[in-house]
Amino acid sequence: MLDGLHDIDWASMEHAYGSAEEIPALLTALASPDAAERHKAFDRFYGAVHHQGSVYPPTAATLPFLFELTADRAAPDRAAVVALLVSIGRESLERGFEDDGTEIDYYPPTGYAQAIGFLRERGAAFVELARDRDPDVRLAAIPGLGLFIDDTDLATGVLCERLAAEPGVAARLRIVEAAAALALRLPAASPQIRDWLGGLASDPAQDSTTRLAALVQQARCAPEEIGEGVVPAAVGLLRESARALPVRPIAPAPALPTASGDGVAPQIVAAFEDLDRHTRVHAPTTGLLRTFHEALGARVPERTAVLAEQLRSPGPGSRLDAVRMSGELMREWRGDHTRLLQLVASQLATDEQEIAAEAATVLESCHPIAAPAREALAAHVDSHRATHGPNVWATPQPQLRRAHQEAVRALARLGDTRALPSLLTALDSGVDAWRAIQVAGHLPQAAQQLVPGLDAHLRRLDLSQQWNEMSANAILRALATLGDSAAVPVVVDTLGAAVRDEQHDITRSALKTLAVFGPAAAGARNMIRSLSKTTDGHVPSAAVAALWAVGGDLDEVMPLLLNLLDDPITFRISDAADLLGEIGPPASVALPRLRALLRHDYEWVRVPCAAALWEIGGEAEASAVLDTLLEAWAQNPATANHVVACLDRMGPLAAPALPLLRERLAQPGRGDRFQSIAHDEELQRASRTVIARLDPPTPGAATVRVT
Template sequence: MFTGIDEVDWASMRHAYGSAEDVPALLRGLASADPVEREIALDGLYGAVHHQGDVYDSTLACVPFLFALAACPELQDRGAVVELLVSIGGEGDGPSALRAALRAGAEVFAQLTADPDPGVRRTAPGALVRFLDQPARVLDLLRGRITVERDDRVLLALTESLGLFVRRNPAHADAAVDLLAAQSAPPYGPELRLAALGQLAGCAPDRIPTDLVPTAVRLLRERSEQRARRAVLCARPHSDTLVGHLRRLRPSDEEGSQLLRTLHHALDGRVTDRIALLVGQLSSPGWADRCNAVWMSGGLFRTWRADFSEPVALIGAQLAAEEDRLRDAAVSALKQLFGLAAPAADGLHTLVTARPELWVRQWERGAPTLGDPLRALIRCGDPRAVPVLGEVLAGAVVPDDLGHEISWLGTAATPLAPALRRRLGSLALDDPGTPGRAAPLLRALTVLGDTEAVPETLRLLEGSGVVEYAVPALGAWGPAARDAIPVLLRLLDTEHAVLAAAALWSVQQDASAVLPVLLGELADPDARRWGVAVEALGRMGSAARVALPELRRATESAGSAERRATAACALWRIGGEAEAVHLALRAGWVERPHLRRSIAACLRTMGPAGAPLRDLVETELAASRRHTARSDGYGSHDIPHDEELLRVCREVLVEL
């Protein structure tokens, strides 16, 4: 296995952490008889020579030895070695030398498809499809294994590999699709049929049955019944050991989750079908099926716009489940939905009132936070959260993030204002943690329009570190914060001048006092507070006409779409120059989707003058995909941001 390993100049090679001279020890660790040592070695290789998917010269040098390890029948955990090779090979975008090395050794994968170890047989088919450049032979090998394989998990891997084969080899796809179609029907069992349907939906949608969703739901329930019977037969007593504890924590049904996730992914934008499938999953008698459905619902809700009230209500029903994992999954899903979680509000309220210990979450490290059930109830705007928050504010432990969440309750949270003011007034000026505690409280009091909090806010300005939060709050309270005018005037000569000027205009509306600061910031494209200055100038309207030439230049510049759109909105508000701003607003809308909310708000103020951009608004309202949906991840507030955009777009059409 390791012939020639000491002749390789590992010290001259690199991996994620520097010299690769430790790689031979890691490779030898994969051949250890000790499973712990094997696991440590595998983890080390992923972390070093294949760190976060990257590859290095040492990665290429490892490939021959990994092949030798995978082909040695005496070794354990060889399936994990095959998985590492597949990961190193990527999906066709890796270095050509690595791809060539894997193709050169791909005959090993052909042999491993018949290996005695089911873990190896489960990983070999995917590697075979990816790296053996003989499509006809690959298909024959897959077909042959399907006829003789008896291990259910290996059969699932073979089915998944057939789908991959169809996508990679369209010239040979027909025979593979026929195999998948055969597997999707009796006499095959429900699990394999579900797997085949998922692959067909992704690579040959013309071959899926017209009653795909009812069929999938029925197969899911048949599969669950079979698993339940096996669980009774194979039940083992709970032991008070580490192994027993880990067994109870282990995900209950990884295969089932993968099967349905594959089907959801294949259906993609067929949202009606996906909702019906999700409803079927959430109505399953098996709690594991329902738990899987809850976890995979997030991708559907975050990506697409539709009426999700039925599945959301069913997720809310899981809050009464006895199984902790299911209940916790439901809470986690609902807290991401904000207003869309309203159909589950009754279930959230019941859980919150029944479990006061869940109101605040204590962490081993870090400050306490609001508990997720209460957070979800607040975020869906349910006023029943207000008395609970009153009790939390009166308690011994008040989470710092409470103020951030209160804003979702709007004016319904007004009764909480006195308690919020008292807490703001109790913050110590010399405590380094005060800025972090003050920020969410000031946000909440600003949303509530509680001008009685001006004295407490001014007191905070006697300390340090709170100006960034306190000054905008004073500005939001407008003329009611007139007692802050002397403080704001003094701040005009500090690094906080732009923030102070923006707030001072709202409080005093003295253009002569604030224009020099705002115009100075506007003139410097690299200024830190350029956007704040432009927004403030826009609020000044005709009083800021002196800024029009510079704003026109910014609107027409070759700078970022965001900067041009920001300047364009101010240009309209100050000078009413509609034609001059249309091009910049259109470019910002198209090039930077995250700007659409602010641009839509600007269009709302333009009324009929925004008519040339009507097509943008109408297209947005007709789109089924959220403007926040993206392939590289998601944000915790994607759904409410998209729902806000839709609301503002509807208001724009009314104004037009």
């Protein structure tokens, strides 16, 4: 076993974390009789040698030895080794070639081409593994039939054979998926395989889950050919499949290592918990349905119909996965999501607290469009408080606590004061207060009630401890949004502590908060002035902005702003340009430098400088400003919100932007700025406003809303 392992110069190669010299020990450990040692070796292999799917030269070099391990029927964890082989091959196929089939040239070098070649040469080995007496080995090997065999007749023959022989749902789903992978990899085989899939989908002798899988995979092979009858047929098969599959409770999440307390921010702990939560799959058909949604793409009404059926499933795991998929649809695609929001909100009433919590989480993440769920959220929060008491926010029952907190947060993000009692409970008790702080700024009408608690939490933070940075910044953002000048003293004290403890990010946040308070923070002017001359990160530009806000002394801030325009650090230039635009025509001395910066090689410098140029110079600068904005938008769609905001202010002079505005508004995806619902909804609103102003509809003509 593993002959020749030590003949390879592993130390001369590198994986994700440096030298690959540990690989012989890892491969040996994969065959260990000690289960704990094998588990540790697999973890390390996936974490370093096959890091996040990457295939390095040493990864490819392990393939002959991994095959040796699969050949020994007495070796433990053979199925896991086969799964590792398939993962390496799949990732190599997906990442190793451009769309035109040419090999991608990476630096540092990768092992994609070597891995693909090796696995295709040994494609026949997957035929034997797919017939293995161990069902787990067969299950792991089935995808290899579609990925690594170039003989279409051989591959399809084995797939048909295995479909007839395999009784399990998981295996049958993988067989049908492998057939589609084969069709997509070998276009000449596609018609034959698609016909086979179509026959399976319409064969009443097949079980409903297999028929659904065949229908979905056929759609995956040719999404452009999905006809009107496909979604209704899929919904019907999904309903039959849900009735046929056994209903199982949601499996409890595995215990994660918990932070010891000091040294790890609670936000970080929660982020890892969320990551683990969102990588878990609870129903056997979830992967298949994800494939269907990917094939349907921008067809929002059809996808909503499928999700509606998923959300009616008798299986709680299916409903939980469907809630998450609903959030993904709304975050990625534009459209009227009212029905889907209401369907997700209906899951709040379930007895399954994990589903209710996930529904609330989705509604929070979609808060800019979640108004249709407002009353359901409020009823859910009120029901919790009536049933479990006013301190339910801090209940020791983890699932109930998460369900309540997520619903409160979602309601608060809608600006609904019915969230306020639980937020105040959080601030008073200190239990998960950071979660309340993150949403407190959405209730400015309750500022007088919220600010004292926020002040108290900010005063208690030890800013000498790095892990408190996230909490301090969150509180400062909330105070800035609430805008109650009663918070000025604590913000000034926080600024002093942050400067003393060299917490530059907190210093910047405190300065931005003081800028919101304007002249009410004039007592801190000397401290702010001293910080305008520092060289720490964003601090100098934030200090200049605060200095202008609290004092309004143009003679004082203009030299500082001109210096920032000459700074080699790009974000300082952008910050200075933003403030110059706010000052407007009195800042005309900056016009020559702003004009020169329109030639900067970074679009995130050019756009704010162009916007400032318009605010200061007006119509005389319109041509250069417009050219810069449209060029930057075409180059980097993430600049869209900033560009359209300036176009809105330019009025009729923005007319040449109409074609691009219409083109981008007609796009179905939320792709312009980080697929953020908030950014995209604001972009759509602003774009419609500009279009309506520049090209008003003819009186009496029908108005069509583009989504």
